[in-house]
Amino acid sequence: MDLGPIDLDHTLSCGQAFRWKKRDGRWSGIVAGEEVVLEQDGDEIDVQTGLSERELRDYFRCDDDITSIFKEIGKDRYVAGLLRKYQGLRILRQDPWECSASFILATYANVPRIIQMVENVCRTFGTRLPEGSYAFPTPEQIIKKSDEAGTCGLGYRCARFVQFARSVHLGEIDFNMLKRASYQDCVDGLIRFDGIGNKVADCVAIFSLDHLEAFPIDVRIGRAIEQQYEVQGSYRKVSEWARQHFGRYAGYAQEYIYYDQDARNRSVSRRR
DNA sequence: AACCAGGTCTCGA
């Protein structure tokens, strides 16, 4: 299947989604409750899934005009280098509920632990698929046996996670409306919920609600921006600077910078 | 064995 210019390794391991695993050269994950297995050989990607081609192309954002996106953020010298270095890293379009619930768990934890927490949640509440893995649970599945949330190792995030499931189940958040809304209205709509601050809201906005100008700032991005551009300060100040500097696809630049910082960390830990 | 993690919340200035 043709998913456009994409590198699965970069795209699925960069920390935007937490449910993809690579084994024996194949990536397997679950999208919209369906198992997806992908194997990339150069430009060829072999796909095994019950998902329709339309759904898969939607998930991989094949509708994006990637050329003009790269042209735009590539105006920055540093990012231009990263575009070459990590060619084929793409932003995904994830399910808003799964994305927001996952990033509520992602606060103040490292990626391996986030993956573990999400996996625990899926095994505890989610539907078991024929292949043996579990789908990400619906809000209702979580509410029905919320007393078991304590066994998932979520720490202080547990109460927020369950409460958010309740809010979503009660229809207190309209993701489709947030998609159509302006970036700022989208963030304002997300940030009302306990456990969603600036950073999580930006992650949800870019990874699931089509607001590619969202620029999530974690500690590593903060450091990188300070080093590369000598810009620092409050979240609001830095993120506004980033949208100004990188333009309407600022979030795409953010993901390349984040991945580069991640790669540096990985090589440091190998050296130890 | 400490250290730190894709932050958020609360509170005071």
Add this chain to the structure above:
DNA sequence: TCGAGACCTGGT
């Protein structure tokens, strides 16, 4: 509007 402290817990 901003900065400082506390915070569950498990990888590394």
